[in-house]
Amino acid sequence: MKGHMTTQLGDIIIENDVIARYAGKTAMECFGIVGMAAVSMKDGIVRLLTGNNMTKGIKVRIENNKINLEFHIIVAYGCNITAVTTNLIENVKYRIEGFSGLDVQNVNVYVEGVRVIDN
Numbered sequence: 001m002k003g004h005m006t007t008q009l010g011d012i013i014i015e016n017d018v019i020a021r022y023a024g025k026t027a028m029e030c031f032g033i034v035g036m037a038a039v040s041m042k043d044g045i046v047r048l049l050t051g052n053n054m055t056k057g058i059k060v061r062i063e064n065n066k067i068n069l070e071f072h073i074i075v076a077y078g079c080n081i082t083a084v085t086t087n088l089i090e091n092v093k094y095r096i097e098g099f100s101g102l103d104v105q106n107v108n109v110y111v112e113g114v115r116v117i118d119n
């Protein structure tokens with residue numbers, strides 16, 4: 001389902017992919033996140049997603065104009081996972097609500113791996 005709002009001037013419909021892209025860019029600005037992850041069901045291998053593929057690590061569901069987000073992320077080695085994920089949830093919730101005008105009901109974060117960042 002898509003985000004839907006009715007205004008005086010007409011209807012506004014927001015595609016899930018638009019929300020996923022914005023959420024992905026917001027997530028990548030958070031400290032301690034290396035990137036989004038894709039898990040292969042066939043062999044269980046976790047892949048780091050970059051660029052336009054990043055949205056494959058984010059699932060967006062909209063029900064009754066409430067957004068539910070699911071992130072599959074890779075965290076930087078040595079970072080506190082609780083701090084990183086709490087920061088991610090708070091930033092994404094704030095930015096998506098401001099961007100879309102819809103309420104974020106739920107943000108689930110799945111840490112799929114840890115990776116050393118090359119400087």
